[in-house]
Amino acid sequence: MxxxxxxxxxxxxxxxxxxxxxxxxxxxxxxxGFLIAMLAMAGLFALLENSFLFLAQxxxxxxxxxxxxxxxxxxxxxxxxxxxxEPNKIRWIVISALxxxxxxxxxxxxxxxxxxxxxxxxDGYGTLxxxxxxxxxxxxxxxxxxxxxxxxxxxxxxxxxxxESEI
Amino acid sequence: MTLAxxxxxxxxxxxxxxxxxxxxxxxxxxxxxxxxxxQDRLGPNRTNVGGFRFGGVVQSFADVxxxxxxxxxxxxxxxxxxxxxxxxxxxxxxxxxxxxxVIPFADNIVIAGESLxxxxxxxxxxxxxxxxxxxxxxxxxxxxxxxxHNKYSLLGASRAGSMMISYELPxxxxxxxxVITYNSIDFNAMVAWQSGTVLGFLPAWGIVVQPLGAIIxxxxxxxxxxxxxxxVSEGESEIVAGYMTEYTAMKFAMYFMGEYxxxxxxxxxxxxxxxxxxxxxxxxxxxxxxxxxxxAWAIMVVMPVVVYFVIEWMYKxxxxxxxxxxxxxxxxxxxxxxxxxxxxxxxxxxxxxxxxSAQDAVLGTSIAVMLLQIVVFVVKLMIFNLFFILVRWTxxxxxxxxVQDLGWRYLLPLSLVNLFITAIxxxxxx
Numbered sequence: 078m079x080x081x082x083x084x085x086x087x088x089x090x091x092x093x094x095x096x097x098x099x100x101x102x103x104x105x106x107x108x109x110g111f112l113i114a115m116l117a118m119a120g121l122f123a124l125l126e127n128s129f130l131f132l133a134q135x136x137x138x139x140x141x142x143x144x145x146x147x148x149x150x151x152x153x154x155x156x157x158x159x160x161x162x163e164p165n166k167i168r169w170i171v172i173s174a175l176x177x178x179x180x181x182x183x184x185x186x187x188x189x190x191x192x193x194x195x196x197x198x199x200d201g202y203g204t205l206x207x208x209x210x211x212x213x214x215x216x217x218x219x220x221x222x223x224x225x226x227x228x229x230x231x232x233x234x235x236x237x238x239x240x241e242s243e244i
Numbered sequence: 245m246t247l248a249x250x251x252x253x254x255x256x257x258x259x260x261x262x263x264x265x266x267x268x269x270x271x272x273x274x275x276x277x278x279x280x281x282x283q284d285r286l287g288p289n290r291t292n293v294g295g296f297r298f299g300g301v302v303q304s305f306a307d308v309x310x311x312x313x314x315x316x317x318x319x320x321x322x323x324x325x326x327x328x329x330x331x332x333x334x335x336x337x338x339x340x341x342x343x344x345x346v347i348p349f350a351d352n353i354v355i356a357g358e359s360l361x362x363x364x365x366x367x368x369x370x371x372x373x374x375x376x377x378x379x380x381x382x383x384x385x386x387x388x389x390x391x392x393h394n395k396y397s398l399l400g401a402s403r404a405g406s407m408m409i410s411y412e413l414p415x416x417x418x419x420x421x422x423v424i425t426y427n428s429i430d431f432n433a434m435v436a437w438q439s440g441t442v443l444g445f446l447p448a449w450g451i452v453v454q455p456l457g458a459i460i461x462x463x464x465x466x467x468x469x470x471x472x473x474x475x476v477s478e479g480e481s482e483i484v485a486g487y488m489t490e491y492t493a494m495k496f497a498m499y500f501m502g503e504y505x506x507x508x509x510x511x512x513x514x515x516x517x518x519x520x521x522x523x524x525x526x527x528x529x530x531x532x533x534x535x536x537x538x539x540a541w542a543i544m545v546v547m548p549v550v551v552y553f554v555i556e557w558m559y560k561x562x563x564x565x566x567x568x569x570x571x572x573x574x575x576x577x578x579x580x581x582x583x584x585x586x587x588x589x590x591x592x593x594x595x596x597x598x599x600x601s602a603q604d605a606v607l608g609t610s611i612a613v614m615l616l617q618i619v620v621f622v623v624k625l626m627i628f629n630l631f632f633i634l635v636r637w638t639x640x641x642x643x644x645x646x647v648q649d650l651g652w653r654y655l656l657p658l659s660l661v662n663l664f665i666t667a668i669x670x671x672x673x674x
Contacts, residue, residue, distance in 0.1 A: 135380065
């Protein structure tokens, strides 16, 4: 019961924050909604006793991604007047939500059907040690490929950001 | 949950909250007295309640009263989102407070076969928690500076944010090297690892095992607390007061207190990861419990001597100048404090005599060991807070480009090299 009510409150915050990002025309509120959504997501992970994902979510999404996007916003000095005019924003959001709804239904059906086919989790499955062990034993190839991809992205960003004369 | 577990949980939570919150006035006072010491003056030392000055620490409580009673002033250009403007300092303060809650104050106490953690939040991922919650604190600074709608605040906020991003990397990498060395992310296990010796005679503290990593960790934590010499985000000579230019009264006090809580937390993390935490050098908890009799005798001999010198020092210094007519209140304060100290010493002596003579006082011994470790922790914490204060009043503030230079050009490569060497050595040894 308690778990369900905490889940409901966290989901409300998550959806509310996400809607705030989408709908509000105030950049401050967008940023705050982003933060709220990320922290609520971390709370959902904590509810699943997945300590590693909980802390990684706070550290990376709330700590780094939100701060970096805030730095970007303040650096380009984004003002309300600089935003594009969107006269039919609400209408477009409703129409696109209607278009996407069958896919959401499909995802919902799939998830509710499949969830009994997975293995039951054991105690302490979400700790750093277990996840690290899994990552470096059964999933080591995808992990390395991902790190090469990230390295390539970082190099590309550095090359783009470099001054013209140095190339 | 047994009764003992509940009592220990409540006691350690209260201890964490007290150590974090009651330390604020003490640190504010220490900062001002430390500044006075370095600038060759006295600092606040006269405020008193009924003649009791406690060296001037009462001044901090007077400051609190002033800040609470001050007018809540809002600049006229802050019209919308005032709630977020008020919320911003609270985010910083609460994040700093929560980050302190995972520090172990003593080793796990074993009561009736049950091992209980002496942490306000008894979690096993202390380092990750500190890194995660510590990163949230800067968001409060950012919102505050942004919502002030003023260029200086905005500059201060973006400086704080970019400095946090650039020092998070060396901090994370040096913490990673420590995690590889200690083979744990639990603060308590880290302290347990550090209670041994290396090379037979040195205590196995982080600063001995990982000198480079320890220095990087300390520098990065200095930057993380936004204190001088890394206080570019509130550089008075360039950008008025940075992100807190428009803040007054309790809203300003929230930022102000958050800074001290963050400093206290940083000292606690430094001593836990690098300086052996609550442990005396060379002495592990098992050794302490097994040979408690000898430690008790040592304390019984040392404590009266220390108290005697403290009282002597107090009588010498707690006096007005000879040319000024005294009203007797200082003598009265010194007398009362020395009586309190003597009574406390006697009580401790009696308890120690009982414990060292009793045969099977297992529970009493482990509680006494816990108290001893808490005392060691607080002493180390105060020493490191003093170090923070001395550094602030000794070094000049870095320029913004120097801060970024230090972070990216020196600390990041050094911490990467340190991580590689640590990994190679650890894999080679095992």
